[in-house]
Amino acid sequence: MDKIKLTIDNKQIEVEKGTTIYKAAKELGIYIPVLCYMNLEGLNIENKPGGCRICVVEVEGRNNLAPSCSTDVWEGMVVNTHSMRVINARRTVMEFILSDHPKDCLTCAKSGNCDLQDMAVKLGVREIPGQEYAEMSTYKIDFSPSIIRDLDKCIMCRRCEMMCNDFQTVGALSAFNRGFEAAVGPAFEMELEDSTCTYCGQCVAVCPTGALTEKDHTRDVINALSDPTKKVIVQTAPAVRAALGEEFGMEPGTLVTGKMVSALRRLGFDYVFDTDFAADLTIMEEGTELLDRLTKYLSGDKEVKLPILTSCCPAWVSFFEHYFPEMKDIPSTARSPQQMFGAIAKTYFADKISTKREDLVVVSIMPCLAKKYEAQRDEFKVDGNPDVDFSISTRELAHLIKEANLDLNTLPDEDFDKPLGESSGAGVIFGTTGGVIEAAVRTAYELHTGKKLEKLDFEQLRGFEAIRKATIDFDGTPINIGIAHGLGHARKLLDEIKAGKSEFHAIEIMACPGGCIGGGGQPLHHSDTSILKARAEAIYREDAGKPIRKSHENPYIIKLYEEFLGKPMSEKSHHLLHTAYFDKSKKIEMS
C-alpha cells in the first residue's frame, strides 16, 4: 500500500493512500469536529456526504476550505485544522444550521444527548445573528406507531437515508424538495406508515438531532402504574440489561440485570419478568419447527420449505412482508419472544393470579422500536385488547428510572419474579447477532440426537461479520447455518433462496447492526462500534454465568408445557405462540 506523508497542524504523519484528512488527523490525536459524518468501524457503515461543512479545514494551495471527512490526503499536503479562517467558517456555518433549527431543547427528546447541541457548545455559538427575521423551514410532524419524524429539526446530515438505503436496503427515506425546503422522508412526502418502513429504528439510532425519535409511551406506563385497578407486569428483553447502564454513566458492556429488576420493582410493577423466558419458549417452538422440517426433508419430503428463517425480529418480518411476500411461508411461524410473553401472560399467568385479561397490563422493555409497532399488530390482540399493551425502549426506561429519582448505580441486585422470570443462557443470547440460532442449535441438537452437548459455546456462530456461515454436525447430519445482521445483508441471503441457490437449512436474521444490542431503542452509540461489541460480550458473559444454558432445561418452561400448552407445536401452542404473515408489497400507481 502506498504511503503518503503530510503535515497537519505542524505535525508530520505518514498514512496510507486513500486516507481522509479527518482520519489522518485522528491518528495524530487531533480532533476535527464532525456533524454529518458517521463511521461505524468494522461494520462497513459510513456516512460522508460532505454536507454539513462543519469539518472543513484549510489546505495550503487550495482556494477554498476542504471537508476533512471526505477529502483524501496527498503527498506533501499541509493542513491547518483550526486556523482563524477555519474557526470563523465553522462557527458561521453552525449559525446557519441553528438559524433553521427550532430552539425547543427544553422539551426535545434528544436534549442532553444531541450531537447538534454538543456541537453548538463546542463551537461557542452564543447567538444567532438575524434569528428574529430568519424564516424557518417547517413540515408536518409524522406520527407512526414507532417513530416520530419532526423534520423541522432535520439538518440534512443524511445519516438516516444512508442507514435506510445502503445498510438496510429498505429505501423508505430519501431527500425530497430542494434548497431551503429540502429534507429527508418517504417519497412523495408520504407518511412513514404508508411507506416500506420496517420500523427498525436505525434512522433514529443515528439521527444527530431530535428530527427522528421514538414514539414515547412512558406517560402510558406511568398512567397504568398509577391505576389501582390494574395489575401491571413488565418483561425485559435480553439486550436491555447489557446497555441500560450506559445511560447512568457506566462503562459500555456493564451488565445491570439485577439493578434493572430492582429499579422496575421500585417503579411499582407488580411482577418483574423476563423476555428471556419467552425466548426459551421461542426456542421450543421454533426449534421443534426446524427439527420437524428437517426430519421431513431428510426423509425425502420435497414439499418442505427450507431453509427455515427465524422470526423474532419484527423489523425483519416487516421487511419480508414488504419485499419478499412470495416467500412468506419460509420463515418460522413462531411469534417473537415479546409476543409469546404477552400471549402467555394474558392467559396462563392471568389465570394464575386470577386477574381478568383487561385488568392486566403488560409492559415490555425493548432495545427496539419495531416492537412498538409489533405490539399493536391486529394478530396480537384479543377483542381489541393487545397481548402487549406498551412497549418502551431502553432509553425510555432510563428516563423513567431517572424521573423516579432512582440511581441505578446504587440499587441492590434483585432477582426476577417467578414463573415468567426464569430463563436459560440460551434465552439471554437472543440479544446479539447469532444468538438465536446458537440457542436453537443447543436445543435442536439434543432433541434430534438424543445426546448431551459437550460444548455449548458455538464460537463459529458468533462475531460481527455481516454474513456468517457455519456447518454444525448433528451427529452425522451436517446442518448448514447462515446468519445475517442488517437487512441489506439479509436481502442477499433471500435473493439466494429465491434463486434456489441457498445452501442453508436455517438462517438467523436480525435487522440491526450487531442484532438487538444495536437496536433502534438502545442508548445512542454515537457511532462508536466498540460500544456494540462490549454489549455483545456482556450478553455472552451473562450466558456463561447461568446455571441453565439450554432452553429445554428451563424448569418453568417444562412446567408451562406440563400445566398448559401440552407440547411444542400443539394446538394450543399454535393458537397462542404462532402467527401468519401478510403480503404488504404494493405498487404506487402514478396517474
Place this chain on the structure above:
Amino acid sequence: MTNLGGNKMSRHKQIRIALNNCGVIDPENIREYIARDGYLALGKCLTEMKPDDIIREIKDSGLRGRGGGGFPAGLKWEIAAKNQADQKYVVCNADEGDPGAFMDRSILEGDPHAVIEAMAICGYSMGATKGLIYIRAEYPLAIKRLKIAIDQAREFGLLGKNIFKTDFEFDIELRYGAGAFVCGEETALIHSMEGLRGEPTIKPPYPAESGYLEKPTNVNNVETYANVPIILRKGANWFNKIGTEKSKGTKVFALAGKIKNVGLVEVPMGTTLREVIYEIGGGIENDKKFKAVQTGGPSGGCLTEKHLDTPIDFDNLVQAGSMMGSGGMIVMDEDNCMVSVAKFYLDFTVEESCGKCSPCRIGNKRLYELLDRITQGKGEMEDLKRLRNMSNVIKDTSLCGLGQTSPNPVLSTLDNFYDEYVAHVTDKKCPAGECKDLMTYFVIEENCVGCTACARVCPVGAITGEKKEVHYINPEICIKCGACEERCKFDAIIVK
C-alpha cells in the same frame, strides 16, 4: 430560426466558430451540414489520426471548457482516455440554466450535427462507444432537432457500427433534465442521468475517473463540443491564434439587459467589454448612463465602468471579481439598483440550491433575507459586515460550484457599489429609485391642477383632495404602485 441578434446586431468584431453554421444551414438536413465540411473532421480522425493525435491537437488548440469552469478540454479528454474500463461515456452537458442565457440552445437548434460529430470524435479519442446528451426538457425544439440529427447520422453511417468503414462504433442517446440549475454541475448531472437525486458529490473522484455508472466519463458542454470539429479541420494552430494567451478561440455571449441590441454574440477572447457593449450591442438603451455589466450569470459578478476596457477571457474576468460562466451578459444602467440586482441573483440561487450542504442551503437564504431587509430600509451598518462574512464563508465552505460562486453578485456589488448599500442603510434611500419600500410619492403643489385623475386611479384610496385643489398622497396608505404618476398629465406627481 434561431435569434442571432436580429438585423441590428453588428457583425463587426465578431468571429463565428461555435455559431458557424447557425442560421446558415437547415439543421434538419444533414446534407447541408455535410456540404459545409460537416463530418470531415470525424472522417479525418477515424481514418488518418490516432486517438493520441486528436487529444494532442485539442490540447494544442488551447480549447477550454465553455460551461463555466474553463478547464482545458484536451486535458479532460486525456485523463478519460488514460483510465481503462470496459465501458466509457461521452456526455454532453446541455443543461443550460443561467437566467437569460441561450447559447447552447441556439447551437443545438441551429447546428446539432456539430455536437454529434464532436462527441463521436471524443468517443474515438478516449475509447468510448456511448454518448449521452443531458438536455433540459424545456428545450423541445433542440430535442426535436437533435433527434432528427441523430437519426440522420445513423442513416448516413456516421453513428452506429463501422463508422467510415472502420471498427469504430459510437451512438448517442438523449437524457432529459427537469430544469434544475444544479444539474449543470457535472457530478449532479451524472447522478440525475443515473436516476438519482440531482445532487453534486465531492470531487475527486472526477467523472474522468469514475462518472456515469462509475465508468470513466467525459463531460463537456455544448459550446465546447461545437468548437471541436472546426479545430480538427483547420488545425490547432489556426484556433490558438485567436484569443488571448491563456484563453483561445471565441466565446458566445447572450447579451441582454439595458442594451440596444440584445441577442447572441460570438467574439474572440480578448475583446473588451466596451467593444461588446458599445460596438456590437450598440450602447445603452435610451442612451442612459452605463452602470454595470453582470457576466457569468448568477455565479458571476457585476463589473463597472472601470472594467470596461478589460479584455474578456477566463482569467481576467475572475481577476476583476466576476467570471466567464457559460456566457450570460446582462447590462445595467443608472436605473438599476445594485442591491436589488444582488437580491435578484440570490433569489435564483436560493431557488436552485439542491440543499445538500448547509452553507448553500441555509446561508444563501440568509443572504437573501438580509438583502431583502436592506432594500426595505431595515438594514443596519452591521449588516453590511455580516453580508460580507456570510458571503465569504459560503464561498469558502460550499460543496459545489453553485454555492462556491453564489455570493459573487453580493461581493462584487459590495466592492463596486458600497455607497449604494450605505444609502439604503443609513439614508433609507435607493439612489436608483428601484426599491419601492424606500420611495415616497409626492404631489408637487405648483403643478397640481386638481383634476382628480390621480385620486380616481389610485387603487387604495390614498389620494385625497377637492376638485381644482391641490391633492395629497397619504404615504401610510400608498402602496407605491405608480398608477397616479403614470396618469398625471401635469407632471405633478414625483417619486423620491
